Amino acid sequence: MSGKTSRRRQLLQFRWKEYGMGYLFMLPWMIGFVAFVAFPIGWSLWNSFNQVFITSEGFKYTWVGLSNFRRMLVENNAYPIILITYLQEVLLIIPLILIFSFFVSLLLNEKFPGRGWMRALFFLPVIFATGQVIMELFVQGAGELPFMEQYNLDVILRQYFNESTANMLLGILGKAVIILWYSGVQILIFIAGFQTIPKTVYEAVRVDGASPWESFWKITFPGMLPFIGLNAVYTIVDLFTFPFNPVLEIVRNNMFSPTTGYGYASAMAWLYFAIVLVLLGITLWLTYRATKGRGELR
Amino acid sequence: MKLEEAYKQVKLDIAETLAHRKTQKLKMTVLGQNVKDGMIAKLVIFALLMVIAFLYVKPILYMISTSLKSVADMIDPVVGLIPRELNLANYADAWKGLKYPEGFLDTMTIALVGSVFQVFTCALTGYALARLKFPGKNLMFFLILVAFLVPPQLTIVPLYMIYSELGWINTPFVFLVPALFGQGLRGALFIIIFRQFFLSQPKALEEAAKIDGASAFRLFFRIMMPLAAGACLVVFLFSFVWYWNMSYEAALFLSKDFTPLSLRLSSMQMELIGNKALDYSAGVGQDPISEGPRMAGAFLIIFPPLLVYLIAQRWFTEGIERTGLVE
Numbered sequence: 001m002s003g004k005t006s007r008r009r010q011l012l013q014f015r016w017k018e019y020g021m022g023y024l025f026m027l028p029w030m031i032g033f034v035a036f037v038a039f040p041i042g043w044s045l046w047n048s049f050n051q052v053f054i055t056s057e058g059f060k061y062t063w064v065g066l067s068n069f070r071r072m073l074v075e076n077n078a079y080p081i082i083l084i085t086y087l088q089e090v091l092l093i094i095p096l097i098l099i100f101s102f103f104v105s106l107l108l109n110e111k112f113p114g115r116g117w118m119r120a121l122f123f124l125p126v127i128f129a130t131g132q133v134i135m136e137l138f139v140q141g142a143g144e145l146p147f148m149e150q151y152n153l154d155v156i157l158r159q160y161f162n163e164s165t166a167n168m169l170l171g172i173l174g175k176a177v178i179i180l181w182y183s184g185v186q187i188l189i190f191i192a193g194f195q196t197i198p199k200t201v202y203e204a205v206r207v208d209g210a211s212p213w214e215s216f217w218k219i220t221f222p223g224m225l226p227f228i229g230l231n232a233v234y235t236i237v238d239l240f241t242f243p244f245n246p247v248l249e250i251v252r253n254n255m256f257s258p259t260t261g262y263g264y265a266s267a268m269a270w271l272y273f274a275i276v277l278v279l280l281g282i283t284l285w286l287t288y289r290a291t292k293g294r295g296e297l298r
Numbered sequence: 299m300k301l302e303e304a305y306k307q308v309k310l311d312i313a314e315t316l317a318h319r320k321t322q323k324l325k326m327t328v329l330g331q332n333v334k335d336g337m338i339a340k341l342v343i344f345a346l347l348m349v350i351a352f353l354y355v356k357p358i359l360y361m362i363s364t365s366l367k368s369v370a371d372m373i374d375p376v377v378g379l380i381p382r383e384l385n386l387a388n389y390a391d392a393w394k395g396l397k398y399p400e401g402f403l404d405t406m407t408i409a410l411v412g413s414v415f416q417v418f419t420c421a422l423t424g425y426a427l428a429r430l431k432f433p434g435k436n437l438m439f440f441l442i443l444v445a446f447l448v449p450p451q452l453t454i455v456p457l458y459m460i461y462s463e464l465g466w467i468n469t470p471f472v473f474l475v476p477a478l479f480g481q482g483l484r485g486a487l488f489i490i491i492f493r494q495f496f497l498s499q500p501k502a503l504e505e506a507a508k509i510d511g512a513s514a515f516r517l518f519f520r521i522m523m524p525l526a527a528g529a530c531l532v533v534f535l536f537s538f539v540w541y542w543n544m545s546y547e548a549a550l551f552l553s554k555d556f557t558p559l560s561l562r563l564s565s566m567q568m569e570l571i572g573n574k575a576l577d578y579s580a581g582v583g584q585d586p587i588s589e590g591p592r593m594a595g596a597f598l599i600i601f602p603p604l605l606v607y608l609i610a611q612r613w614f615t616e617g618i619e620r621t622g623l624v625e
Binding site: 018019021022023025026028029030031032033035036037038039040041043044047104107108110112116118120121122123124125126127133136137177180181237240241248251252255262265266269270272273276277280 | 343344347353355357358360361422430432433435442447448453457460481489514560563592599600
């Protein structure tokens with residue numbers, strides 16, 4: 001009897017020794033997460049339900065419940081509009097980036113001399129597509145597609161769309177090249193994805209008489225669906241945490257404004273975060289739906 | 299007579315077959331057995347890629363060419379991408395305006411030390427998530443994913459309060475300490491990369507080491523880290539480049555004394571244009587006098603990471619495949 005309990009205790013001891021090792025390895029991250037992520041997030045959530053003012057003695061809180069959210073949506077005439085415009089823009093940009101990177105990676109997957117250099121070239125923007133340098137180029141209008149002026153795209157778009165839609169489309173086209181710069185990582189993921197489809201499958205369908213066109217739609221495309229999903233998620237995160245986007249800018253402006261204060265700005269950021277999460281949820285669900293039944297979802 | 303005719307016939311036949319074979323061979327090389335590996339297809343692909351690549355790098359070419367133009371060249375509409383004479387004055391201005399050596403050192407401190415810290419902590423965390431057993435592991439992995447998604451605005455004010463309480467504002471600690479604790483720039487992504495890498499390694503090595511009585515730490519530093527050298531390099535390079543370019547976070551926490559190059563670029567701009575505040579939406583950019591030095595400054599900033607990329611290009615482009623992120 002006593003031998004059994006001591007054995008159990010030994011087992012428990014052994015287990016906890018193992019667990020302890022795991023926690024020891026995780027310790028730096030855990031400290032960091034609590035101090036630099038969990039605590040700030042919790043604080044800002046608390047703030048979003050409060051009216052916060054900074055006085056000489058520090059922060060002054062007044063509990064206001066959901067009033068920040070209501071004010072932001074009903075009374076503020078800029079925030080909802082900017083939010084919706086940016087959402088529309090992003091919803092247009094995401095497919096643009098995905099189609100472009102898929103197309104380029106398809107080309108880069110073929111064998112031709114100088115392929116390594118070509119791949120390096122398309123990945124180049126990742127090296128500096130963050131930060132101040134890209135803003136410089138944005139301002140200079142260096143990202144414009146050359147055929148825009150040539151074909152008077154401006155006039156044509158205004159003819160077929162209403163004012164605001166046309167402006168948005170033109171804005172996107174004006175920055176097109178730089179937007180496409182955000183597809184470096186996606187191209188690499190797609191290229192890596194192509195390697196997961198075995199060559200023998202292509203040989204088999206060719207023997208069966210399938211044209212390259214058919215083999216693309218029947219083999220390549222379905223096989224790539226999980227990677228398209230992965231890239232969509234990556235693109236969404238990349239675009240929505242891009243620090244220079246207009247929504248984040250308006251949040252920052254409100255943060256330091258004397259009339260609205262930090263609580264109000266936190267509420268804005270939280271609404272924005274909630275929308276991003278919903279969008280990600282939809283993307284993951286679509287990917288799951290598209291790959292279900294094939295057992296390909298990892 | 300008959301023999302001669304027959305001989306002629308045979309000769310003709312042979313010539314015909316040979317000619318046929320030749321055309322067949324030509325057809326094969328041009329069109330290929332499969333549409334994909336013929337020469338025409340290759341040429342089309344190559345041409346398409348060249349066109350796209352040109353569009354793709356045009357902004358960079360524009361930056362370099364503008365930085366080399368004099369003001370006269372800038373105003374003259376006849377001058378396209380290639381300036382009439384190489385003018386290095388812009389670079390001299392930018393060098394002085396950015397206080398380049400000092401800025402370089404500041405940026406280097408953050409990028410180099412921050413990246414080393416990130417490699418260390420993210421590898422540790424990634425290894426624990428991939429191999430060690432402990433309760434709550436899945437929850438922690440989920441939290442890492444959440445940390446990846448949080449927009450920066452949500453946390454900057456609390457972070458600012460924490461940092462100023464600790465007296466870290468305007469010092470490199472605001473980036474180095476979070477990096478040491480696994481919360482550096484895109485740290486979550488690096489943890490995921492390491493986790494995937496360690497998951498893809500065979501377990502046999504560790505089991506053997508364990509049987510020989512190696513402790514988990516010894517195992518990690520002596521066996522797993524050397525194995526992960528490739529993944530470490532990839533993470534280091536990405537982290538380095540991202541830290542180097544970071545400007546938004548830097549603008550919040552570092553406003554004087556210790557400022558990286560990206561911030562110096564915008565303050566240099568203000569000096570050059572005078573008191574006009576930096577306003578990107580209003581298009582200050584079309585100012586021909588400050589444009590040259592600004593582009594020169596931008597090029598000076600991206601030059602070091604560009605150099606790193608040219609040397610370690612293979613590791614960047616193959617890195618994602620190598621670490622098995624997409625497995």
